[in-house]
Amino acid sequence: MGRHWGRTGRYALLLVAAVVVGFPIYITVVNSLLTPQQIAHRPPTLFPLHPQWGAFAQAFTDAHLGLYLRNSAVVTVSITVAELVTSVLAAYAFTFVQFPFRRVLFFVCLATLMVPMEATLIPNRQTIGDFGWYNTFPALIVPFMASGVGVFLLRQAFLQLPHDLHDAATLDGYGHLRFLMRVVVPLNRPIIGAFGVYAFLTAWNQYLWPLIVTDSDSVRTVQIGLRQLQSLSIDQINVIFAGTLLAALPIFVLLLAFQKQLIRGLTAGAVKG
Amino acid sequence: MDARDSRIGLGELAVAEPSRLAFEGVTKRFGDVVAVDDLTLEVEPGESLVLLGPSGCGKSTALRIMAGLETPTAGVVRIGDRVVNDVDPKDRDVAMVFQSYALYPHLNVRRNIEFPLRSRHVPADERDRLVATTAQSLGLETLLDRKPAQLSGGQRQRVALARAIVRHPRAFLMDEPLSNLDARLRTEMRAELAELHLRLGVTVLYVTHDQVEAMTMGQRIAILRDGALQQVDAPRTVHDRPANAFVAGFIGSPPMNILAGRVDTTDGTAEVVVDGGSIPLGPAAAAALRQRGLPDVTVGVRPEHLRADPAGTLKVTVALAEYLGHEQHLGCRLPGGGLLTVRLPGTRSALGPGDAVTLAVEGDPHLFDPVDGNRIDV
Numbered sequence: 001m002g003r004h005w006g007r008t009g010r011y012a013l014l015l016v017a018a019v020v021v022g023f024p025i026y027i028t029v030v031n032s033l034l035t036p037q038q039i040a041h042r043p044p045t046l047f048p049l050h051p052q053w054g055a056f057a058q059a060f061t062d063a064h065l066g067l068y069l070r071n072s073a074v075v076t077v078s079i080t081v082a083e084l085v086t087s088v089l090a091a092y093a094f095t096f097v098q099f100p101f102r103r104v105l106f107f108v109c110l111a112t113l114m115v116p117m118e119a120t121l122i123p124n125r126q127t128i129g130d131f132g133w134y135n136t137f138p139a140l141i142v143p144f145m146a147s148g149v150g151v152f153l154l155r156q157a158f159l160q161l162p163h164d165l166h167d168a169a170t171l172d173g174y175g176h177l178r179f180l181m182r183v184v185v186p187l188n189r190p191i192i193g194a195f196g197v198y199a200f201l202t203a204w205n206q207y208l209w210p211l212i213v214t215d216s217d218s219v220r221t222v223q224i225g226l227r228q229l230q231s232l233s234i235d236q237i238n239v240i241f242a243g244t245l246l247a248a249l250p251i252f253v254l255l256l257a258f259q260k261q262l263i264r265g266l267t268a269g270a271v272k273g
Numbered sequence: 274m275d276a277r278d279s280r281i282g283l284g285e286l287a288v289a290e291p292s293r294l295a296f297e298g299v300t301k302r303f304g305d306v307v308a309v310d311d312l313t314l315e316v317e318p319g320e321s322l323v324l325l326g327p328s329g330c331g332k333s334t335a336l337r338i339m340a341g342l343e344t345p346t347a348g349v350v351r352i353g354d355r356v357v358n359d360v361d362p363k364d365r366d367v368a369m370v371f372q373s374y375a376l377y378p379h380l381n382v383r384r385n386i387e388f389p390l391r392s393r394h395v396p397a398d399e400r401d402r403l404v405a406t407t408a409q410s411l412g413l414e415t416l417l418d419r420k421p422a423q424l425s426g427g428q429r430q431r432v433a434l435a436r437a438i439v440r441h442p443r444a445f446l447m448d449e450p451l452s453n454l455d456a457r458l459r460t461e462m463r464a465e466l467a468e469l470h471l472r473l474g475v476t477v478l479y480v481t482h483d484q485v486e487a488m489t490m491g492q493r494i495a496i497l498r499d500g501a502l503q504q505v506d507a508p509r510t511v512h513d514r515p516a517n518a519f520v521a522g523f524i525g526s527p528p529m530n531i532l533a534g535r536v537d538t539t540d541g542t543a544e545v546v547v548d549g550g551s552i553p554l555g556p557a558a559a560a561a562l563r564q565r566g567l568p569d570v571t572v573g574v575r576p577e578h579l580r581a582d583p584a585g586t587l588k589v590t591v592a593l594a595e596y597l598g599h600e601q602h603l604g605c606r607l608p609g610g611g612l613l614t615v616r617l618p619g620t621r622s623a624l625g626p627g628d629a630v631t632l633a634v635e636g637d638p639h640l641f642d643p644v645d646g647n648r649i650d651v
Contacts, residue, residue: 164375167342172436173363173392186379 032056032241039237055242059229062236064217065243068225072204073250075140075221079203082141084196087150092180094151095158096166106155112148121212128213139213140221144203150195157191158184194261197254204251222247291318291476292353292366292443294339299348301334301500308334310500312348316444321470321477322505323491325484327523331500332480336446339478341365352443363392368437372449374429376421382408382432383417389440407439427458434469444476451486463489484524488512496520518646521573521639527602527614529573533643536562536570545572545638548609550587558637558651565642565649573639576602576616581624585633589613591624605630 031039033051059065093099094106124143133139161184169179185192207223214220220228226247229240255262294316301309309331316322324332337343338350341362350357357365368389376385383404390400408414411431421429430450437445450466451459467490470477481487487494488508495505496519504516515521521529534545534552543559544551552572554562562570579587592612593604601622603615615632624630640649 162373162375164371164373165377167337167340168369168371168375168436169388170342170362171340171367171369172389178392183377183379187377 028241028244032238032245034238036235036237052238055236055238056246058236058239059243059246063225063229063239063243065222065225065246067217068220068222069246071137071219072222072247074137075206075210076200076203078137078141079144080196080199082145083147083150083199083203084192086146087154087195088180088185088192090146090151091154091158092176092184094155095161096179096184097176106151109148109151113152117208121208124209125212133213135214135216135219137219140206140210140219143209147199150199153195154188154191157188161187190261193258197258197262200254201251290443291474293318293351294444294476294478295349295351296335296339297349297351299335299338299345299350301331301338301343302346307500309338309345312497312500312502314495314502314505316476316478318476319474321467321479321490321492323479323481323487323494324497325481325487325491325494325523326497328482330497332482332497333448334500335497336369336448336478336480339444340367340369340446366442367444367446368440368442369446369448370430370433370437370450372452374421374433374453376429376432376436378421381418381420382413382424385421385432386413386417386435386439389436393440403439407435411435411438426454427462430454430462431465434466438473442475444478447477447479449481450479452481452483459486466490485526488524494524496523514648515573515639516648518571518573518641521641521648525575527576527616529575529639530579530613531641532572532574532611532613534570534572536568538563544586545570547572547587548611549589549607549613550585552634552638553586555637555651558640561649561651562640567642567649569643570649571641571643571646573641574634576614577618578635578638579613579615579632580617580635581615581622581630582633583631585631587613587632587634589630589632591626591628591630594625603630605632 030046030048032055033048033053034045035052038045038048090109094102094109128134128139128143131138133142165183166179169183174182205223206221210221210224211227214224217228226240226243229243296312296314299309299312300307312331312335314322314335324335326332334343338345339352341357341360345358352365352367377388380388386404386407387400390403395403404417405414408417411434413428413431413435416424416428416432421432424432430453433450447466451462454462463486470490479487479490481490491508493505494508494511496503496511498519504511504520506514506516511520512524515524515529518531522531532547532552534547537544537546537551538559543554543556543562545554552574587607589605589607591603592606595602595604600619601617603617603622603624605613605615607613613632637651640651641647642649
């Protein structure tokens with residue numbers, strides 16, 4: 001009996017949480033399908049009986065959302081790929097290669113996790129300026145090509161591999177790179193995938209950094225583009241809702257596709273952190 | 274499926290010319306710890322030599338030095354006539370079998386076996402032929418598409434062996450290959466390995482901490498303690514004439530009883546006075562002790578050389594009786610508190626805990642110098 005009530009209570013709590021999280025999303029969807037006049041109407045409309053799809057097209061024509069989405073895709077994919085490559089290589093070196101000051105260098109790597117992004121914002125902005133990268137894709141990509149989190153997460157995973165595998169591969173004639181590609185990466189695909197999703201989400205949702213190193217629409221990402229949407233007049237408020245949905249769409253898709261891997265990656269981080 | 278389903282038949286397997294393996298004054302230090310201490314040891318071509326010792330004695334380190342996975346601090350390592358100190362592991366042409374099997378979990382049996390061939394750029398058709406022959410000879414042909422997780426322990430071990438055999442190495446290095454198997458399977462795999470060695474005629478350097486495995490697998494046994502070689506000899510010699518008290522205590526199951534004693538040669542006969550009584554010595558042993566002029570001596574008596582006999586010379590109390598079916602082990606308490614193991618063959622004896630017994634020693638005991646532990650030859 002007690003178990004039954006415990007379960008009911010748990011589901012009630014989950015239902016409340018789902019409403020709290022889901023309602024704003026629902027309202028955004030509804031409002032994107034209404035005209036500005038309908039949105040302003042009180043009491044508010046909760047069920048759009050005659051959905052208007054024009055706002056989505058307008059987001060592309062009036063608010064250049066296509067350009068912003070393309071920029072975001074370029075930046076996010078580049079950062080994700082680069083971060084995966086550097087993290088896998090560094091984690092491998094910290095696990096399987098003996099070199100002087102290995103421990104010290106690993107702790108230096110970890111130490112970068114303790115420096116908040118805001119603390120390095122100004123000097124990094126300065127460096128970008130010195131390189132003449134203001135308003136370019138490298139300014140958005142290069143600073144994020146390596147990640148302390150990735151190195152840490154993957155090293156912990158690689159440490160779980162039996163060392164005998166490395167010895168066996170060495171005797172079988174496999175060098176570091178081939179052992180990495182043929183054994184380490186295939187065996188760690190779940191955690192590498194989880195980190196890839198995490199890197200993608202983080203890069204896609206960046207706001208502050210793109211804002212301070214760009215001011216041209218030609219390179220600005222979709223999160224900044226959304227900010228620009230707000231400067232549209234009030235009679236286009238449905239376009240703002242539609243644009244917000246479009247900007248979040250890739251994240252939705254990614255979360256649905258990689259839900260399991262992401263949860264595994266997050267819990268792995270939680271246990272170790 | 275388990276190991277009994279198929280036996281090794283290696284008629285078709287070609288094998289490279291077996292090589293001699295040699296350690297010449299090899300030392301390995303990790304910081305202040307000496308893992309291998311001035312080891313000089315040769316494995317003859319085609320021989321199966323077992324490195325035996327308690328855990329941490331340096332036997333695995335020695336094996337890894339031969340494989341090239343560790344670099345010796347000092348000394349020379351040879352494979353055949355070639356000094357290999359600076360040769361890469363992959364160029365040493367030795368194969369290693371690991372305790373954990375070290376199979377690649379994401380590859381099926383076929384890919385595991387051909388893994389070393391791929392790195393050597395063996396053409397695909399030749400590779401297929403070699404894998405097929407090897408798999409067949411080890412009874413793995415029906416398992417080629419399975420992943421290691423779908424195999425039993427014995428099957429995994431045979432895949433590991435197949436991966437070692439397939440490249441026709443000049444020597445096999447085996448690091449406790451049977452330790453992860455259960456007792457019954459271990460006995461079966463032991464026989465398979467011995468048969469494999471016999472058929473292939475390859476050089477094998479085999480590491481184990483299990484003295485039964487050492488006795489059955491090795492043509493010679495090398496016993497290590499704290500990185501230093503204690504004795505290298507045929508299993509029978511190691512058992513019957515242990516070079517020192519450590520080897521005596523390590524070889525044999527249950528282990529030899531080692532007692533401290535005082536030499537007494539007063540009234541013409543010689544005996545060693547120990548806790549609980551005395552152990553009589555034959556004339557040769559007495560002469561050897563007299564010649565050395567030692568007042569004290571360490572004696573070793575194998576449990577099977579003790580029997581209950583009212584005319585015996587050692588008085589003990591039974592503390593523990595273990596019945597094993599074909600024999601019985603008695604743990605007997607000496608008056609001073611020490612424990613003496615007695616191995617009684619055959620049917621169950623009436624002796625049980627609390628019984629007072631008089632024990633007689635059959636034949637001469639083993640004698641060791643009490644200071645350095647070395648054997649006193651009679």
